[in-house]
Amino acid sequence: MKHRVFLLATALVAVAACTARWPHLATPPTPSAPAATQAAPLPTRQPLATGATLLTLSRPHLPVAAVEIDLAAGAARDPADRQGLASLTADLLDEGSAHHTGQELAAALESMGAELAITADHDAVHLSLRVLKQDLPAALDLVAELLRTPAFRDADVARLKEETRAALIAGEQEPNTIAGRAYNTAAYGDHPYGHPANGTVESVARVTAGDCRDFHRRYYHPATMVISMVGAIDADEAARLWNDRLAGWPAAPAPLPPLGEPPATQPQRVVLNRPFTQTTLILGAQGVRRDAPDFFATLVMNHILGGGGFGSRLTTELRERRGLVYSIASWFSLPMERGLFTIQLATQNGSAAEAEAAVRAEVRRLHDDGPSEAEVADAKAYLTGSFPLRLDSSAKLASYLLFMEHHSLGLDYLRRFPELVSAVTRDQVAAAARAHLDPDGLIVVAVGQPPEAR
Amino acid sequence: MSRLLLALVLFTALPAATQEIHLPVALHSLANGLKVVTLEEHAAPVAVVQIWYHVGSKDEVAGRTGLAHLLEHNMFNGTHAHPPGTFSRLVAKAGGDDNAFTSFDYTAYYEKFAADRLALGLELEADRMRNILLTATEFDRERQVVKEERRMRTEDNPESALVEQVNAAAFVAHPYGRPVIGWMEDLDRLAVDDLRGFYERYYRPDNATLVVVGDFDTATLLKEVERTFGTIHAPPSEPRRTFSEPPQRGERRVTLHRPAKLPFLYAAYPAPTFDHADGPALEVAAQLLAGGKSARLNRTLVEQQRLCLYAGAGYNGDAEDPSLFTLYAGLQPTYTPAEVESALAAEVTRLALEPLAATELAKAKSQLTAAFVFAQDSPFALAMTLGRLYTTGHTVAELEGYLPRIRAVTAGDVQRVVATYLQVDRRTLGVLIPEAGEAPPPRPPPPSEGVR
Numbered sequence: 031m032k033h034r035v036f037l038l039a040t041a042l043v044a045v046a047a048c049t050a051r052w053p054h055l056a057t058p059p060t061p062s063a064p065a066a067t068q069a070a071p072l073p074t075r076q077p078l079a080t081g082a083t084l085l086t087l088s089r090p091h092l093p094v095a096a097v098e099i100d101l102a103a104g105a106a107r108d109p110a111d112r113q114g115l116a117s118l119t120a121d122l123l124d125e126g127s128a129h130h131t132g133q134e135l136a137a138a139l140e141s142m143g144a145e146l147a148i149t150a151d152h153d154a155v156h157l158s159l160r161v162l163k164q165d166l167p168a169a170l171d172l173v174a175e176l177l178r179t180p181a182f183r184d185a186d187v188a189r190l191k192e193e194t195r196a197a198l199i200a201g202e203q204e205p206n207t208i209a210g211r212a213y214n215t216a217a218y219g220d221h222p223y224g225h226p227a228n229g230t231v232e233s234v235a236r237v238t239a240g241d242c243r244d245f246h247r248r249y250y251h252p253a254t255m256v257i258s259m260v261g262a263i264d265a266d267e268a269a270r271l272w273n274d275r276l277a278g279w280p281a282a283p284a285p286l287p288p289l290g291e292p293p294a295t296q297p298q299r300v301v302l303n304r305p306f307t308q309t310t311l312i313l314g315a316q317g318v319r320r321d322a323p324d325f326f327a328t329l330v331m332n333h334i335l336g337g338g339g340f341g342s343r344l345t346t347e348l349r350e351r352r353g354l355v356y357s358i359a360s361w362f363s364l365p366m367e368r369g370l371f372t373i374q375l376a377t378q379n380g381s382a383a384e385a386e387a388a389v390r391a392e393v394r395r396l397h398d399d400g401p402s403e404a405e406v407a408d409a410k411a412y413l414t415g416s417f418p419l420r421l422d423s424s425a426k427l428a429s430y431l432l433f434m435e436h437h438s439l440g441l442d443y444l445r446r447f448p449e450l451v452s453a454v455t456r457d458q459v460a461a462a463a464r465a466h467l468d469p470d471g472l473i474v475v476a477v478g479q480p481p482e483a484r
Numbered sequence: 485m486s487r488l489l490l491a492l493v494l495f496t497a498l499p500a501a502t503q504e505i506h507l508p509v510a511l512h513s514l515a516n517g518l519k520v521v522t523l524e525e526h527a528a529p530v531a532v533v534q535i536w537y538h539v540g541s542k543d544e545v546a547g548r549t550g551l552a553h554l555l556e557h558n559m560f561n562g563t564h565a566h567p568p569g570t571f572s573r574l575v576a577k578a579g580g581d582d583n584a585f586t587s588f589d590y591t592a593y594y595e596k597f598a599a600d601r602l603a604l605g606l607e608l609e610a611d612r613m614r615n616i617l618l619t620a621t622e623f624d625r626e627r628q629v630v631k632e633e634r635r636m637r638t639e640d641n642p643e644s645a646l647v648e649q650v651n652a653a654a655f656v657a658h659p660y661g662r663p664v665i666g667w668m669e670d671l672d673r674l675a676v677d678d679l680r681g682f683y684e685r686y687y688r689p690d691n692a693t694l695v696v697v698g699d700f701d702t703a704t705l706l707k708e709v710e711r712t713f714g715t716i717h718a719p720p721s722e723p724r725r726t727f728s729e730p731p732q733r734g735e736r737r738v739t740l741h742r743p744a745k746l747p748f749l750y751a752a753y754p755a756p757t758f759d760h761a762d763g764p765a766l767e768v769a770a771q772l773l774a775g776g777k778s779a780r781l782n783r784t785l786v787e788q789q790r791l792c793l794y795a796g797a798g799y800n801g802d803a804e805d806p807s808l809f810t811l812y813a814g815l816q817p818t819y820t821p822a823e824v825e826s827a828l829a830a831e832v833t834r835l836a837l838e839p840l841a842a843t844e845l846a847k848a849k850s851q852l853t854a855a856f857v858f859a860q861d862s863p864f865a866l867a868m869t870l871g872r873l874y875t876t877g878h879t880v881a882e883l884e885g886y887l888p889r890i891r892a893v894t895a896g897d898v899q900r901v902v903a904t905y906l907q908v909d910r911r912t913l914g915v916l917i918p919e920a921g922e923a924p925p926p927r928p929p930p931p932s933e934g935v936r
Contacts (some may be wrong), residue, residue, distance in 0.1 A: 091527040092861055124777070133787070136777035141847040143854025145776075162854050189790060196746065196793040196816050203745040203918075205640055305743035305920075306640040308632070340560070340572030350569065353628030356636055376636050408577050415579015418598050422528040423862045 070417075070444035073258075073431055074265035080252035080276040085431040086265040087258075089424055093163040095261035096424035098432050099173070100154040102254035103245070106222035106289050112237055114229015116249075118190060119242045120150035123157075125186040128179035132186060135172055144169045152223045153366045153436075160425060163262040167271060174275035180246060187239040194234050205310040205376065209477040212300050213312045216473045217370050221292040251282035258431040260424040289367050292316065300475045301483050309382035309478035313389055314372040315471050317362040320437040326450050327458035328362060328466055333409040334401045334459070335392065335467075336360030336373055341408070343392050348375065354385045362466075366436060371466060382480035394469040400460025414448045507860070509870065509880045510702055512709075516718045517690025520709055521870050523697045525863050531698030532863050533605035534594040535613070536871040538693075539686035541666075542588045542659040542805075543725065548678055550666015553586040554623075554630050555679050559593065560584075561622045563615040568622065571608060578604050588660050589804040590875045596864065599699035603708050609694070610712040613687055623676040634665050642744035642916055643814075649738045650914035651808075654752045658729040660807060690718045693874045697867040727805065729754065736912040744918035746793065747815040749824055751913045755809035755905050758801030759882060764889040765897035766809060766905065770799040771848040772835065772898065773811070778847070780831055781813075791819050791827055804876040809905055821915045829908070836903040840895040852890050 073087040105116040124146065125132035139146055142165035147158045157177070161169040201207040211226045218224030228234075255276075259268045295316040318328050329337075336344035336359050348354045355375045363369035373393075377385045401409075421427050421444070434443050476483070512520040544551045562568035575582045580597040582605075595605035638644045648663050655661030666674075694713065696705060732754055756762055773781050774797035781795035795813040811832070813824050859865045873882055 089527065092857065094857060094861060096861075133778055133783060137847065140776045140778050141843070141850055143850040143852075145854075145858070160854075160858055162857060189787065192790060192816065193786070193793060196814075199745045199817060200793060200814065203642060203743070308635045308640055338576060341576050346569075349629055350625075353625035354632070356629055356633035377632060378635060408573070412576045412579055415598055415601070416576075416581065417579075418528060418530045419579075419581060419596050422530045422864070425861070 070421075070447075071427070072445070073441055075435075075441055076265060076269050078252070078269065078272055078276060080273075080279055081281050082252040082255040082257060082272065082276055083435060084265075084269055084272055085256070085258040085435060086263065086268045087260045087427055087431065088262075088264050089260055089427070090262045092424075093262050094424060095159075095161055095163055095166050095259060095263050096428040097157075097159040097161070097170075097173075098258045098425075098428040099157040099159075099177075100256055100432060101177075101250060102153065102286060103155045103249035104150050104153045105225070105227035106152040107245070107249055107286075108222075108225065108229070109241075111233070112229075112241055113225045113233035114194065114227075115237050115241055115245050116155065117150045117228045118187075118194060118234065118237055119180075119182075119245045120148050120155040121190050121194070122182055122186060122242055123148055123155075123176045123180050125190060126181040126183050127175045128181060129175060130172075135176060138172055139169060142169060146173070151227055151365075158425070158429075166263065170271055170275055177250065178279055180242075182239045182242045182246070184239050187237075187242060191234055191237065194228060195231055198228065198231050198234070205304070205306055205308065205477050206374075208302060208304060209310045209312050209374070209475050212302060212477070213314060213370075213372070213473065213475045216298055216300055216475065217295050217314065217316070218292055221367075222289050223292060223365065223367065249286075252276050252279050253282045254286065256432055256435050258428040258435075260428040260431070292368050295370075295471070295473055297471045298473050300473075301480070302475070302477045303479060303483040304477055306478040307378060308376040309379050309385075309476050309480040310374070310376045311382060311386055311389075312372060312374050312475040313386070313393075313472045314370055315468055315473060317364075317369040317371040318466060319368045320364045324458065324462045324465065326454050327462035330406060330409045330413065330451070330454050331396070331401070331459045331462040331466070332360055332362055332371075333413060334405045335396055335463075338409065338412060341412075343396065344373065344375075344389065347392055348377075348385060348388055352384070352388065354381050354388070358389075364433075364437070376478075379479045380481070382476060382478070383482070386474065386476075390469055390472070393467050393472070396463045397467040397469055400463055401456060403456050406454070406456045406459050410451055410454065413451050417444075417447060507866075507880070507883070511879075512706060514689065514710065514714055516714070516716055517688075518713050518716075519693040519874055520706070521693060521695045521874055522702050522705060523866060523870065524700065524702055525697055525866065526699045527861075528863065529599050529699050530596065530863060531599045531602040531605075531696065531700055532594060532596050532867045533602055533609065534592055534695040534867050534871050535609045536590050536592040536693045536695065536875040537687055538589070538691050538875050539591055539682075540587050540589045541662060541664040542727065543682075543686065544659065544662065546662075547670060548674060549662045549670040550630065550664075551674060551678055551682055552591055553665055554627065554671070554674060555682055556584050556586045556591050556593075557626045557630055558618060558623060558679060559612055559616055561619075561626070562617050563611050564617070565611050565615065566608065568617065571612075574604065574608065580605070586664055588664060590872070592871055592875075594864075594867070602696065602698070602700060602705075603712075606694075606708055606712045610716065613689065613692065613713070613716055616683060616687075618676055618680050618683065620676045623679060627671060627674065630665065631668065631671055634668060634671070637665060638663070639668075642740075642742040642918070643748050643750075645742055646738070646740045646748055646750050646914045646916045649740050650750050650752050650912050653736045653738050653914075654732075654754070654808060654912040655729055658727045658805060660729075660803070660805065684719075685722060688718050688721070689713060689716050690721065693871060695867045695871040695874070697863045697870070729806065732910045732912075735908055735910075738912065738914040739917060740914065741917050741919050743920065744916055746817055747819075747821050747824075747918060748916040749811075749813045749815065749821055749828070749914070750916075751811045751828065751911050752808045753810070753906050753911045754806060755799060755801070756806050757803060759878065760801075760806075762897075762901045762904070763801045765893045765901040766799045767801060767852065767890065768845070768848050768893045769835065769898050769902050770797045770809065771851055772840075772844065773797040773831065775848055775851050780835065781811075781828075784831060785813060785824070785827055789827060791816060791824050795828070802872060802876075811906075821917075825913065825915075832902060832906045836899055836906070840898055842895070845893075845895055845898070849890055849893070853887060856887060 144161040358375035360373040578601040584593040800807040
């Protein structure tokens with residue numbers, strides 16, 4: 031919500047100054063493999079005394095540290111009648127602690143030039159900190175303080191509820207937001223992933239400061255906390271910094287109940303008539319778990335279908351042959367439980383039916399016939415060759431270490447990745463296409479004024 | 485090939501042990517006029533190749549807006565050596581990413597690779613500098629793509645649509661008033677011959693800067709640059725058109741009625757470029773107003789007065805010609821644009837007239853210093869900075885001077901530039917008034933309409 035300020039600033043500058051050939055897609059990063067020129071780094075993993083897990087990677091070329099933290103206190107834990115509670119609780123962390131007001135916390139961090147962002151999705155609350163090395167201890171003091179002792183003062187809760195309400199209303203003028211929320215609900219139904227992470231105008235209105243306090247007491251514990259530190263810091267120093275700051279934080283009373291497997295998705299059609307010149311289309315269905323045996327074959331398969339930008343079948347057909355879209359992409363999301371397979375595009379309203387038919391035809395073709403040997407070889411070459419690009423900054427590395435930890439991929443995963451991708455065969459990719467692409471089982475969400483909405 | 489090696493030492497506000505950051509930028513030029521800027525950076529095994537052409541939307545003529553950007557799209561459509569459809573596939577096979585972007589002042593193309601593949605980027609960029617195939621069929625299809633891009637970025641985004649209208653009103657003579665992506669009507673009017681003329685005139689070695697940043701050996705790289713770009717002939721050049729904007733005398737107002745949910749306010753004030761003596765103080769002023777949660781606009785308009793969902797400011801000192809200082813606010817649904825307009829004005833007045841605390845000024849400078857250091861963690865961000873500087877006629881000296889100039893800004897400087905540039909009589913103020921939209925009355929929602 032409040033982080034919208036910075037997102038919007040960036041968007042406006044981009045609009046005013048620049049326009050690109052290809053959008054920066056808000057899709058999850060595609061993991062792939064390092065080139066042979068330089069060995070991939072090996073992080074250190076340390077369990078801390080309080081039950082938190084610390085991952086460290088020393089990268090001393092700049093006097094900067096990137097810190098990524100998450101705790102299993104995401105929207106999947108929202109009570110049924112308090113949707114948006116986890117997100118509001120996360121937004122309130124830096125609005126005031128036992129010892130400081132929100133403005134004092136912000137002024138202290140900003141006086142160091144530190145940048146702190148707090149967000150929540152269904153699985154977790156995420157804290158992302160960038161700070162000069164010289165200020166790291168002081169910045170971590172503040173981060174630990176706001177995590178452990180948020181104040182949830184009535185006035186701040188009321189103000190954040192008001193901001194959340196306005197942000198939810200503003201979201202109703204954004205085609206991607208409208209479509210994404212409708213798709214998520216259609217795909218997950220009553221599963222804890224199914225409601226919008228930031229709630230609804232009605233559900234957020236019901237949240238009280240007491241709800242936030244209860245939620246914090248129940249779900250903010252070091253046992254589910256994973257910390258990743260990358261930059262001018264070594265593992266021992268990082269462990270000392272965190273052991274000091276987490277000491278005395280009680281462990282969780284009991285392990286969290288599992289969220290459970292999301293139900294199988296059902297084909298359905300959601301058409302939302304909104305005053306846009308384009309129709310935003312989402313087609314999708316249930317995806318795969320990260321620990322599925324055919325995960326790598328699925329990764330290669332998606333790259334061929336629509337994960338790879340230019341060269342992918344969807345971009346070739348809908349943009350390069352037909353000129354129907356500026357951007358189209360497909361991806362498999364990888365939350366802790368099974369995620370979704372999603373294709374998204376926008377086209378002028380009159381072309382919506384043609385675009386949807388073209389997407390369906392491509393899904394069917396890959397499902398029925400599988401890929402060519404050449405497509406598989408090219409996809410593997412890209413996925414194994416481009417890995418260093420995904421990890422070329424401390425912040426990107428820090429985020430990736432969290433992903434590795436959550437999915438138990440092992441500390442040497444960055445080194446093993448090339449062989450895991452290279453081992454995939456054409457037949458395995460064809461099998462993954464048959465298993466995970468169901469041309470007749472797709473959920474369709476259309477937002478705009480396609481002919482069918484009139 | 486002439487060669488001049490500069491070792492840059494940037495001093496930041498760090499303790500002695502970590503105070504020096506070396507940016508060993510090297511400058512070269514080829515006989516055909518191509519500028520080459522290289523920076524070895526070995527922290528990650530990657531390299532970025534960027535080619536910057538000194539041509540952007542400001543070089544278009546009225547009635548032909550969107551030309552520079554549409555040409556950028558068509559630059560991926562093939563040469564004799566690399567037939568249509570192969571460019572990005574070759575890059576991807578090498579594990580690389582490519583893209584391009586167009587601005588008012590420049591058009592740039594890039595490839596990012598694992599470091600051992602970067603020669604392919606040089607080869608592809610050298611090839612398409614003079615050899616692109618422009619066919620009517622490809623052009624027509626790409627025009628459809630760009631019109632979809634415009635629908636997404638502007639037509640269906642009410643804030644962007646207002647920004648476009650305010651820009652158009654803020655500049656009466658300078659082409660910065662025209663949208664980079666082009667007016668929809670102009671996109672329909674453009675022809676492939678317009679593209680061809682533009683390409684032949686501006687895509688040439690003596691109008692380009694090649695920037696390479698990453699994990700490579702400079703001497704080896706330069707041999708490869710000479711081999712790939714050295715044989716390109718530079719045709720006779722035409723003089724560059726220049727523009728200036730007459731002084732603004734009196735406020736301009738823009739109202740936009742669009743389907744939207746929340747009102748939005750956007751104010752633009754003419755402002756000099758960063759290399760002007762007032763540039764650093766304007767940069768600090770934008771930081772004081774909008775550099776984070778504790779900055780003034782958020783603290784007062786969002787948190788204390790609760791008028792806005794968000795409020796911000798921006799100083800575009802990076803443009804080649806004088807551009808804009810902007811203020812903007814997304815309103816809470818219960819307030820009117822007039823109320824927020826006066827609250828914004830009050831913040832400008834307060835910054836111009838009331839004493840500025842030393843701690844607040846120091847905070848803004850710390851933020852700018854840290855952001856400058858953070859930006860060096862990404863080879864791509866470094867290449868962007870270098871490319872922009874050299875394309876718009878600057879050098880690393882500007883980068884070197886950035887922090888010292890920021891540090892020298894006084895409270896008096898901030899008050900003076902705010903009083904000078906952020907005057908009501910010099911602004912263009914835009915207001916987005918939401919309307920319900922042209923949608924027909926909604927049908928009864930289907931059971932699956934799950935937004936609420």
